[in-house]
Amino acid sequence: MSILPKQCAVASPWTADLALLRCPSCAGSLDDGTAALTCAGCGASYQLRDEILVIKEQSVENNRVAQEFYDSPLWPKFRFWEKFTWFCNGGERRARNQVLRHLPQQPGLRLLDVAVGDGVYLPWMPDDWHIMGIDIAWSQLQACRIRAGERACRLVQGEAESLPFCDAQFDAVLSIGAFNYFNDPEGALREMTRVARPGATIVISDEMPNLTGRMLGHRLGMPAIDRWIVSRLMHLGDRFTDMVERHSALDVRSIAARVWPDIQYHEAWHGLGYVLVGRVPH
Numbered sequence: 042m043s044i045l046p047k048q049c050a051v052a053s054p055w056t057a058d059l060a061l062l063r064c065p066s067c068a069g070s071l072d073d074g075t076a077a078l079t080c081a082g083c084g085a086s087y088q089l090r091d092e093i094l095v096i097k098e099q100s101v102e103n104n105r106v107a108q109e110f111y112d113s114p115l116w117p118k119f120r121f122w123e124k125f126t127w128f129c130n131g132g133e134r135r136a137r138n139q140v141l142r143h144l145p146q147q148p149g150l151r152l153l154d155v156a157v158g159d160g161v162y163l164p165w166m167p168d169d170w171h172i173m174g175i176d177i178a179w180s181q182l183q184a185c186r187i188r189a190g191e192r193a194c195r196l197v198q199g200e201a202e203s204l205p206f207c208d209a210q211f212d213a214v215l216s217i218g219a220f221n222y223f224n225d226p227e228g229a230l231r232e233m234t235r236v237a238r239p240g241a242t243i244v245i246s247d248e249m250p251n252l253t254g255r256m257l258g259h260r261l262g263m264p265a266i267d268r269w270i271v272s273r274l275m276h277l278g279d280r281f282t283d284m285v286e287r288h289s290a291l292d293v294r295s296i297a298a299r300v301w302p303d304i305q306y307h308e309a310w311h312g313l314g315y316v317l318v319g320r321v322p323h
């Protein structure tokens with residue numbers, strides 16, 4: 042990926058992309074290095090591991106619950122159910138295209154994927170797109186790095202709420218499957234907007250927050266049955282299930298409207314999910 046070139050004495054895989062980056066603590070520029078990038082403002086050092094830029098290793102609160110889940114053996118077991126949901130919605134590619142179709146089909150698109158996970162849809166993106174992915178789970182980033190292979194893709198370990206990028210850098214920002222449980226979804230949307238250039242498209246999608254409340258056990262007044270199904274049978278685990286239950290009344294539309302009054306809201310996957318689409322004003 043070579044979005045904005047910048048000449049530096051010590052070359053790292055990030056040399057050509059340094060101008061995109063800024064220190065999340067002080068907004069200073071980052072200087073190149075082979076093992077780490079160093080903030081010219083506050084001197085903070087951000088390691089490069091397997092070419093992944095490590096901005097934040099340990100999250101707290103909801104983000105930590107997600108980080109531990111996606112780094113744990115529960116995730117591959119839960120994934121079976123995610124795949125099953127895609128299968129029921131016409132197959133994974135078709136189901137995900139309900140979201141991805143909102144991205145502009147622009148040659149050389151500079152795309153930021155927030156909560157990129159293992160990048161399952163990277164191979165479907167045009168080869169000339171420049172993709173920057175950020176996620177908090179190290180094992181997901183490792184899997185994404187391997188999946189990306191030779192394509193133009195850079196990866197960062199960090200949080201959606203504090204993006205280590207300068208203002209107005211990306212032509213599109215995408216986030217699938219994480220928004221509901223961000224520590225601060227509104228703050229994350231503000232960050233996505235900040236790093237997107239005027240005219241850029243922002244696409245955010247997740248499941249409906251009240252899905253467990255629609256299950257049969259809840260309707261019969263026996264929510265414990267649903268809890269067992271979600272946490273044990275589907276392998277979401279107790280902590281993630283607690284988090285889902287705590288956020289079942291999350292009002293995604295109101296959160297989004299506080300940042301973007303005219304953001305579009307679409308239902309996806311037969312009402313199981315939603316897609317928010319916005320265009321950054323000029």
Ligand SMILES: C[S@@+](CC[C@H](N)C(=O)[O-])C[C@H]1O[C@@H](n2cnc3c(N)ncnc32)[C@H](O)[C@@H]1O
Nearest residue numbers: 107111156157158176177178200201217218219
């Ligand atoms: C269901 S996966 C989705 C991955 C990918 N977008 C996809 O659709 O396959 C959710 C991802 O969000 C990441 N995540 C959760 N909270 C995050 C946050 N605050 N900042 C960055 N990544 C986060 C998790 O680590 C996980 O990899």
Ligand SMILES: [Zn+2]
Nearest residue numbers: 064067080083
């Ligand atoms: Zn700094």
